Amino acid sequence: MTNKMQKPPNSPIRLALVAYPGAQRSAVEGLADLFALLPRLSRGEEAIQRLETRTVTETDRPAGSVDAFVFPPSLESTQARPDHPLAHWARAQHGAGALACSVCAGAFWLGHAGLLDRRPATTHWALEPAFRAAFPQVELQPDHILVDDLDIVTAGGLMAWLDLGLHLTGLWFGPDMVSRLARHLLVDPAGREQRHYSGFRPARGHGDAAVLRAQRRIETGFADPLSVADLATHAGLSERTFLRRFQAATGLGPAAYLQRLRVEKARGALERSGGTTAEIAWSVGYRDPSAFARAFKSGTGLTPGAYRARFRVTPRPQRPAALCRPAGARI
Known part of the structure; x- marks a missing residue:
């Protein structure tokens, strides 16, 4: 209409x-x-x-x-x-x-x-x-x-x-x-x-303990060059079985899951830290800043710079020391 x-x-x-x-x-x-x-x-x-x-x-x-x-x-x-x-x-x-x-x-x-x-x-x-x-x-x-x-x-x-x-x-x-x-x-x-605005909140209530082990491996090692073979081994499953069960439990393949988690970590860094885009890209597992920028825009609809400009959290100014003294304190 x-x-x-x-x-x-x-x-x-x-x-x-x-x-x-x-x-x-x-x-x-x-x-x-x-x-x-x-x-x-x-x-x-x-x-x-x-x-x-x-x-x-x-x-x-x-x-x-x-x-x-x-x-x-x-x-x-x-x-x-x-x-x-x-x-x-x-x-x-x-x-x-x-x-x-x-x-x-x-x-x-x-x-x-x-x-x-x-x-x-x-x-x-x-x-x-x-x-x-x-x-x-x-x-x-x-x-x-x-x-x-x-x-x-x-x-x-x-x-x-x-x-x-x-x-x-x-x-x-x-x-x-x-x-x-x-x-x-x-x-x-x-x-x-x-x-x-939306954040990545991965499914955890699926009841598949093997997939949960793999999720924890991704979430603690998201900056590492993880492979399907590594994750399947961590889950204690064959690669074929791991891929099927991971998709069924989380609704995503391991690569898509890893990318969304990295983008979510990058969101937080862009909002709260003063690091450059290249530094943040490296910290979340991207060795190529241009690849990071493409993945970030695909996930959020914004470039890293535009996201930071819109959502960066400005630190609250520190009060002068003299104003922070407890009542009755002598100058």
Whole structure:
């Protein structure tokens, strides 16, 4: 969907914000406040189509149709399930033509409503394993902050309701209003991806002790030139069996696992240390800085320099010694 929603000029856009059990209230209220700003930002220069927002709950669902609905993020268990009244409501609304949207864990509601099978979608990167297990037919794209698939829009992180709000503003009111809204909110309207922020958290609860031994060997020797033969020996398995079991347990081959771990270690070094890119590349096992740069950008979407510029942790300034003396100390 790339054009404004086509509705009669005097007909309001009806947006439902779904406050399901466990929904993040700040996101529900934040989206309502975001859209309430639009008439003010129009500056009286042009007529702006009215947008009516309402909150939908398990016990208060509109009987009539809406133009769009949003399942916001959650800080708790979402309690989503296929037979939940809100899942039934979402299916009916989408079937009647409503634009279905979700943020973060809200995608589980769209999944249980049966709206995402064989469709591209995103959710929070930390929810990827659970989401893939629950909805294997979904074309999950966890690197992306937002995926627009025409009649379904999904956004990734807990705060990605801002990205969704800006995106919907563009669909309904055009790019100029997006620019005004972004400037007013002091947010960057574009250019972000989840992989800029997501970390590598390898699977450990698989119950395969041999693979766990190999994982520990990688995690303590990631800067070494590890081979499949070395890892298989460490696991006490033949190479063929090791490769099969490692892939089954972790979801990655050993080479991909090692690369992602090295990139994760490099992230921390770029955030916290003052070493050069070449020094950091060497410390995580890359002898060729250009190969490191390619691997790092492939994993994060940013060059090492751009990542450091965006995420470097600035040390807190030290207080002068005189200000640090305990009370009553003599000068």
